[in-house]
Amino acid sequence: MSGGGKYRSRGVPRVIGLSVSYQRENLLARGLGLEHLRELLLRLSRPLLRHGASLAYAGHWRETEDNFTYDLLRMINAEQEDNSHGGADTGLNIGRLYNHSPWPDFLDITPRIEAQWINSCRIVRISQELAGIASDDRVSDGESQSDSNRARLNVALVLSAMRRMAVEGMTVAIPDVPSPETVPPISARVLLGGKLQGFSGFLPGVFEEALVALEHKLPLYVLGGFGGAAETLAQALLAPASIRPDAFSFEWHRANSSNFEQLVNFSQTCDLPSGVRTSAQALDALYQLIGSATSNLVAALNTGLNEAQTKELLTTRDMGRAVKLVLSGLKTKFGLELLPS
C-alpha cells in the first residue's frame, strides 16, 4: 500500500490543542488508571499526526509517570521514523508538538532536552514579558519558586497569556533571522480531566481553556466522562441554564482552593496588564457562555458532531468511543479522514 493521498488530510495543516491531565482519584472511581488515559491520548493523537495535524500540549518536562509530554514525543518520533524508512507510511506529512511552556516551567528545559526533541517539538516559551508584565513587576528567575504574592500572580498572568496565545497564535522573533517564526493558533481544543482545586492560575486551567475556545468559537471537545474539571464543565453544559453550578462561582473557589484568595486579594492591589480578567470576571464570562450554549450545544461547541453525539461525548466513560467521536468530529470539521482501525 502506498503512502499516497488516501490517508492525507484534505484541509490545511491544523494544530489541535490537548488538555489532558491525570487525577488518580477521578479515574480510579471510574475503574480507570493511568494506562487508560495514556492509551486514549495516543489513540487520539496518532491519526491526527498522520494527517499532518500538529498537537499543542502544554505539559511540563519533568520525568514523572503522569506526564504525557514524553509519551507524545516518543510517538511523534516513531511516526517520523516510520515515515522516513520507506514502506507504507512513507510520504506522510507527520505533525509535531507545540509545547507552550509558561514561565517559570520553561526554566527547567535544558538545551539538551530541547536539542533531543527538536525535530518533534517546538517549545514556545511564554515569558513574563510576553504576558505583558511590566519590567518592574517581573520576578527574577532565581525567585520564581518563592511563595511571594508577586511570583504567584505572575505565574497566573503568564498562564492566562499562554492560553490566549495558544488560541490566537503568535509570532516569535528570532535573533538574526529576517522574519519572525509563526506559531499557528490551535484549530480545536480537546479537554479531559483537569484540576478543580489547587490550580495555579486565576481559575481552573480547563475552565480558562474552555473560556477562550468558546470566545473564539473554536471546536471544543469536552470529554466529560472521566472526572475532573472537564466533567464539571460537561455537566454544566448539559444542565438547565438557570442553575449555576458551585464550581463556576467565585465564592466556591475562594472557599475550596488554597492560596486562591491570597492571589485574588493581591491582584486587586496591582496594575494588571491590559486585557487581563480577574477570577470573578472570567468565571462570570464562562458561565454566561455556558448558559447560552445549553440551548444549542451543537452550534456552541462547534465540534462537527450532531446533537446526540455531542451529548454522548460529554458523558461517555468509554475511552474508545470518546476517541472515535472526537476524530469523527474533526473529520467533519477539517477533513481529517479516519485511518482504518
Next chain:
Amino acid sequence: MAVSPIPQVAGGTMQISNVQIVLMLIDEHLIADVTWRYWLTSLVLQPAVNNKRVFLPVALDATAFNLPYALREFNFLRPTGLPLPQNDPPGPSAALEIVVRSLLKQLTEALCRLLLGGRETPLVGNTGVPHTIVEGSTPKITIFLSHAKADGTMPARRIRDYIYSQTQLAAFYDENDIPFGAAFSRVLEANIGSSNQTAALIAVRSARYATRPWCRREFATFRRPRQEQTSPGDAERWTLNPTIIVDALDEGSQTFGLPEFGNAPVFRWAEEAQNPEEQVVTTILRDTLLASFHAAVGSCIPSAPDSIVLNWLPDPTTLLHIPRVRAATEDLRILYPGRGLSGLELDILDEFFPRLTLHSFEAMVS
C-alpha cells in the same frame, strides 16, 4: 635571466579559493538554537556563488543527529573520547586532548578525501545540491606501504593494522593486495605510478631496504612527479604525492643512503614510543592534505608558459624528472608551495640548476 615578468593580479588581490568548507561543531546548544538552525538550513539550500560548498558535520554529543532535515543524512565525524567525564575540569585536559587529537585526525582524513576527489573532478562549480565528502563514489584513500620483508614485517604491519582499525583509509601492503594471476609490475604501476589510486607512500627503511630492487622501484616510481593537463600557453603544472620514510634501522645496523629519497621527511621508529604508527599515519595524512591543497592553490596561480608550478618543495631528484628542467636549454621559473626555501637550499639548487629561478606561492600571491 630572460624570464617573463610575473603576471600581475587585477586589483592587487588574488581569489584562489573555490571550495567553501562548512565545519559544523554540533552540540546541544547549536541544535536547540533556532538561529543556528535557520542559518545552517539556509546555507544548505542556497547555492554557493562560484564555489563548491561542502558540509562537514562533527557530532559533539548525541543530539547532533537532530540537525535540520537537509543536513541530517550526512555521515558525521565522531571524535572518540566524548562525552567528557563529568568531573573533567574546564580548559585543556587529558580527556579533551584525546578528543581533539581524534577530531583532527578524522578531519584531516575527510579533507584529504575532499581535495583528492577534487583533483579528479573539478572543484569549481555548483550543482545547487549540498556536497558531502562521501558522495557514494569517492574511493578510499590508499596508502602504499613499501617495506623489505627480509627485515621482518613489524613496523609495516603495525602501521597497516592501525590504518584499518582507526581510519577510513586503505593500505596497499604486500602481494596479498595483488589479485591472483595479475602481473606484479602492472599492479604496482597502477597503484603507485601514473594513476591517482594511491595518495601517499610510507617507506619502512630497514637495513636491507636499499638492497631490495622491488622496494627501490616502488619508491622511485612513486616519487616521480606527474604532469597535470593544462591549456596551451599556460604554465606546466606538476604534482607529487607525499612520501615519508620510517627509519626502522636496528641499533648499530648499517645501510646506505638512497638518492631517490630526496628531501622526503624521515620518522624515527621506536617500539617503545607511544603510538608511533599513529604519528606516522597522521603525518602522512597531513602531508597528503597539504599536497592536495598546494596542487589546488597552484592551479589558481596565474603564470606564464615559462613557469613550472609544483605542489611540493623542490629537490634535485624530483626536479630532474621534469624534462624541461633536465634539458636546461631555457630559463624557467619554478613556483613552489610555502613561504620560501632557505638560502642554503636555494644556493644548492642554483648550483644544480643555474637557469631556474624559484618563487614561493606566498611570494606570488602576496
